[in-house]
Amino acid sequence: MTPASGVPDAQRVHFTDIQRFLSLFAQGLAGTFLHVKVIETHGMGAGASRIMDGKSIRLPADIADFTAQQHNLGAYRVAVLRQIGYLVEGTFEFDLAGFLGRHTRPALLRRVFATIEDMRIDAAILRRYPGACGDLDRVLAYVLAKRPRISAMRPVSALVEALLQYSLGAARAPLQAQDWGGLLPGMIDAAAVVQRDGAQVHDSARAALDICAELEKLFRRPPRSPPLFLSTLEEFTRPNESNEALGDEEFSPSDAAGLLVEFRGELILDSAFKHRAGGQFATALQETQSPARGRMADGTGDAATAGVESPRSSAPMLHLPASGGPRSFLYDEWNFHEQSYLAAWCRVYEQRLRGDDFGFIGGVRSRHSTLLKQVRRQFSSIKPQSWQRVRRTSDGDELDLDGVIEAVIDRRTGHDADSHLYVRRDRARRDVSAAFLVDMSASTDFPLPDAGAIKDAHADAPATPPPDSGLYLYGGQEEFPAARSAPKRRVIDVSKDALALMCEALQTLGDSYAIYGFSGDGRQNVEFHVAKDFGDKLTARTWAALAAMQPRRSTRMGAAIRHALSKLAREPAGMKVLIIVSDGYPEDHDYGADRTDREYGIQDTARALQEAERAGVVDFCLTIDPAGQDYLRRMCAESRYLVIDDVTALPRELSKVYRTLTS
Amino acid sequence: MDSHSSASRLTAEPWYLPLADEVQIFEAAYQARLPVLLKGPTGCGKTRFVEHMAWRLYRQSDSARRYLELPLLTVACHEDLTATDLVGRYLLTGNETVWMDGPLTRAVRSGAICYLDEIVEARKDTTVVVHSLTDHRRVLPIEKTGELLDAHPDFLLVISYNPGYQSVLKDLKPSTRQRFVSLAFDYPSIEIEATIIAHESGVATALAQRLALVGEKVRNLREHGFEEGVSTRLLIYAAQLAAGGIEPRRACDVAIARAVTDDAEVQKAIGAIVDVLLP
Numbered sequence: 001m002t003p004a005s006g007v008p009d010a011q012r013v014h015f016t017d018i019q020r021f022l023s024l025f026a027q028g029l030a031g032t033f034l035h036v037k038v039i040e041t042h043g044m045g046a047g048a049s050r051i052m053d054g055k056s057i058r059l060p061a062d063i064a065d066f067t068a069q070q071h072n073l074g075a076y077r078v079a080v081l082r083q084i085g086y087l088v089e090g091t092f093e094f095d096l097a098g099f100l101g102r103h104t105r106p107a108l109l110r111r112v113f114a115t116i117e118d119m120r121i122d123a124a125i126l127r128r129y130p131g132a133c134g135d136l137d138r139v140l141a142y143v144l145a146k147r148p149r150i151s152a153m154r155p156v157s158a159l160v161e162a163l164l165q166y167s168l169g170a171a172r173a174p175l176q177a178q179d180w181g182g183l184l185p186g187m188i189d190a191a192a193v194v195q196r197d198g199a200q201v202h203d204s205a206r207a208a209l210d211i212c213a214e215l216e217k218l219f220r221r222p223p224r225s226p227p228l229f230l231s232t233l234e235e236f237t238r239p240n241e242s243n244e245a246l247g248d249e250e251f252s253p254s255d256a257a258g259l260l261v262e263f264r265g266e267l268i269l270d271s272a273f274k275h276r277a278g279g280q281f282a283t284a285l286q287e288t289q290s291p292a293r294g295r296m297a298d299g300t301g302d303a304a305t306a307g308v309e310s311p312r313s314s315a316p317m318l319h320l321p322a323s324g325g326p327r328s329f330l331y332d333e334w335n336f337h338e339q340s341y342l343a344a345w346c347r348v349y350e351q352r353l354r355g356d357d358f359g360f361i362g363g364v365r366s367r368h369s370t371l372l373k374q375v376r377r378q379f380s381s382i383k384p385q386s387w388q389r390v391r392r393t394s395d396g397d398e399l400d401l402d403g404v405i406e407a408v409i410d411r412r413t414g415h416d417a418d419s420h421l422y423v424r425r426d427r428a429r430r431d432v433s434a435a436f437l438v439d440m441s442a443s444t445d446f447p448l449p450d451a452g453a454i455k456d457a458h459a460d461a462p463a464t465p466p467p468d469s470g471l472y473l474y475g476g477q478e479e480f481p482a483a484r485s486a487p488k489r490r491v492i493d494v495s496k497d498a499l500a501l502m503c504e505a506l507q508t509l510g511d512s513y514a515i516y517g518f519s520g521d522g523r524q525n526v527e528f529h530v531a532k533d534f535g536d537k538l539t540a541r542t543w544a545a546l547a548a549m550q551p552r553r554s555t556r557m558g559a560a561i562r563h564a565l566s567k568l569a570r571e572p573a574g575m576k577v578l579i580i581v582s583d584g585y586p587e588d589h590d591y592g593a594d595r596t597d598r599e600y601g602i603q604d605t606a607r608a609l610q611e612a613e614r615a616g617v618v619d620f621c622l623t624i625d626p627a628g629q630d631y632l633r634r635m636c637a638e639s640r641y642l643v644i645d646d647v648t649a650l651p652r653e654l655s656k657v658y659r660t661l662t663s
Numbered sequence: 664m665d666s667h668s669s670a671s672r673l674t675a676e677p678w679y680l681p682l683a684d685e686v687q688i689f690e691a692a693y694q695a696r697l698p699v700l701l702k703g704p705t706g707c708g709k710t711r712f713v714e715h716m717a718w719r720l721y722r723q724s725d726s727a728r729r730y731l732e733l734p735l736l737t738v739a740c741h742e743d744l745t746a747t748d749l750v751g752r753y754l755l756t757g758n759e760t761v762w763m764d765g766p767l768t769r770a771v772r773s774g775a776i777c778y779l780d781e782i783v784e785a786r787k788d789t790t791v792v793v794h795s796l797t798d799h800r801r802v803l804p805i806e807k808t809g810e811l812l813d814a815h816p817d818f819l820l821v822i823s824y825n826p827g828y829q830s831v832l833k834d835l836k837p838s839t840r841q842r843f844v845s846l847a848f849d850y851p852s853i854e855i856e857a858t859i860i861a862h863e864s865g866v867a868t869a870l871a872q873r874l875a876l877v878g879e880k881v882r883n884l885r886e887h888g889f890e891e892g893v894s895t896r897l898l899i900y901a902a903q904l905a906a907g908g909i910e911p912r913r914a915c916d917v918a919i920a921r922a923v924t925d926d927a928e929v930q931k932a933i934g935a936i937v938d939v940l941l942p
Binding site: 024 | 742745746748752760883928931932
């Protein structure tokens with residue numbers, strides 16, 4: 001309960017230890033994923049630099065303001081609740097910039113509004129989360145104890161500070177005992193309106209305007225004219241020399257800064273979240289839309305949003321569903337440098353692939369007609385009989401005549417009769433579930449020599465890279481201008497052909513299988529594309545989905561493997577197989593210290609493959625990267641990978657690998 | 664097999680709070696003898712609804728079916744359930760084989776409601792058995808005895824399945840699905856769920872409302888290892904424990920946090936959610 005100056009380290013709570021917990025806590029209460037981030041400050045004063053964007057929650061690196069660990073954890077919980085409070089109580093729907101911009105004393109209005117809005121949020125927290133009452137009271141008392149003495153302040157600042165201290169739980173009577181022209185009771189009454197159930201952000205705004213109108217009586221000089229254009233919100237918070245020169249009668253931004261509550265932080269709303277609901281103030285603002293606001297909305301030159309990590313790309317998927325966003329999943333990642341898992345580090349967005357190329361499978365069948373027949377024949381040879389009769393079971397569809405005769409004989413001869421007298425028909429199935437995970441990284445866009453494709457098009461088309469150059473993998477595309485109108489065959493196209501052939505063959509075999517593609521852009525945006533899930537019927541849509549696999553971005557393999565494993569885990573099959581088809585080493589811009597940190601991605605992938613092994617999943621890596629040997633041998637056992645030199649051999653090799661693994 | 668609980672005899676009204684027009688639809692379906700499919704997540708009240716409807720349609724009826732001893736025959740389907748288990752089999756008793764009706768056959772003969780719970784769990788070939796009962800024919804062919812059994816005029820088939828957690832491998836065949844009137848269930852609104860919790864457990868309305876709120880918030884975490892969130896049934900369990908004198912936070916810990924997940928951090932987060940929501 002007591003604020004502590006020298007808290008033992010054992011009681012200190014570190015953000016990294018509770019990040020996942022806080023993330024889950026926030027998601028549960030807010031009903032939406034909020035990125036819980038750390039800001040490199042310590043203790044509860046960390047809120048001072050807070051910028052809220054409605055998508056993330058920013059918390060200090062550690063808190064040790066209380067002597068009990070539980071109380072420090074409670075302070076984290078309160079910080080989360082307050083930031084969720086702004087989100088669910090509609091603060092983000094308010095156009096703060098427009099509201100302040102139309103007032104003659106924006107710095108004063110900002111401070112008063114922030115204080116009242118915080119009162120509203122705290123009251124809402126107590127109503128919504130009565131169990132958090134103890135934590136909130138403790139935190140407010142701690143913050144109140146750190147506030148400056150009012151008696152040394154100038155009248156306007158003193159009144160605003162008194163209101164602020166009231167909002168932190170200071171008793172009303174002692175505050176009112178100090179006379180500031182008798183304005184405080186009216187201010188408190190005006191502000192208290194926002195503590196009632198159902199108060200909206202506009203009530204806070206209205207109360208702030210009323211209070212500012214009262215405070216205006218204390219100024220001896222008329223206010224400056226409102227600025228015509230506000231460049232950014234920072235204008236209100238940046239100390240302004242010309243304001244300070246106005247003397248004691250003015251309430252300058254530096255006065256406002258002195259009245260900031262560190263724990264609460266400055267209320268700077270990310271412009272992207274301002275216009276969700278038009279209240280009267282938002283409407284009023286729209287009438288005076290300034291060029292400056294336009295600049296903020298498109299995210300350029302805005303200091304207020306400079307510290308906000310860029311959110312997930314607005315259109316990361318090939319095809320977004322008509323309604324709702326893609327499902328997402330969090331996975332740990334192995335930090336090779338620290339030799340520990342980063343909890344809930346990667347967010348995998350799962351998305352169905354949809355396409356309209358219904359002619360794709362026709363092309364595959366014609367391109368690989370001989371191979372298809374061959375693979376089908378091979379696969380049908382390992383297909384078991386469709387049904388088998390299991391005799392002498394305790395339960396079944398019919399009586400086993402031999403068993404019944406023996407039982408009758410046993411009974412008549414005075415022996416115990418066996419109760420296993422039935423025959424049941426069981427489907428003798430291959431008990432196999434297989435997931436194919438295909439690399440859809442940008443590098444799969446590289447063209448490859450496909451004589452057939454070129455021949456089909458123009459005989460005189462310029463040459464593509466020579467088959468043994470390896471240039472289709474990592475470079476040199478521009479040196480070999482492709483045939484202008486020839487259908488350029490790329491690495492991804494061969495992968496798709498190989499998978500289409502597998503689908504055809506697996507239909508013969510009856511195994512349960514799924515086809516996934518993966519790519520992504522950063523740990524918060526790992527893309528997992530589902531072309532065919534387990535149990536999906538093989539229809540024209542499936543073929544079109546497969547055809548829709550296109551080169552995307554990076555190769556964060558670990559997270560994709562972990563998501564595929566979670567899908568395999570739900571399969572009831574006795575044998576589970578994961579086959580990864582890739583064209584290069586795992587990489588992403590934040591997969592390790594930087595993009596060049598190859599070892600990090602390799603080690604994380606190796607770890608994910610170990611997890612597969614522990615989960616009883618047989619994994620196999622097929623790569624068409626000639627340099628694959630170098631890193632694959634560090635990722636998995638020698639019997640678990642294959643480097644294919646000739647990419648066109650992929651379809652044949654894939655079916656061979658599958659047969660070997662599962663038969 | 665002959666010992667039936669009073670619940671299955673439906674001697675008392677099973678309490679059910681309608682969420683929408685499902686009671687009227689079920690009654691209309693029964694009047695036309697249209698088979699009914701109930702879809703919805705686990706523990707949202709599908710089985711209770713069937714029990715309630717059976718009580719309304721049988722025990723509240725003026726017709727002779729009021730006196731049917733077992734108006735509702737429920738079969739919990741599982742992956743080893745065969746057609747034989749539903750229809751019946753020959754048993755060896757003494758020195759002779761005796762035919763024993765399965766629950767489906769008994770319901771067809773007696774005019775009861777046969778409720779196949781979680782139908783997709785059963786083997787796919789099994790579900791085909793019900794096809795001839797679900798169209799205009801209303802007959803059950805019993806292959807073993809060579810009998811073609813006409814359904815009793817009061818007979819109705821009801822099936823349920825959970826489209827959420829089941830493997831997509833176990834989806835319902837279109838040829839089966841398209842024989843049923845389909846009623847979709849979901850977890851009720853907070854107000855209705857609170858009423859249900861209060862009624863079923865006897866806790867005060869205020870606590871019931873808080874528990875319903877806990878349910879809503881925990882369901883926001885359903886992507887973290889438990890796909891369905893927490894069921895109304897589990898919320899009732901927590902309330903019942905609280906009504907029995909267990910401290911509500913502890914009751915939620917054992918009935919909700921530990922019941923829905925084994926992930927320690929998710930359990931901890933649920934614990935914190937419960938902690939701030941409860942007074």
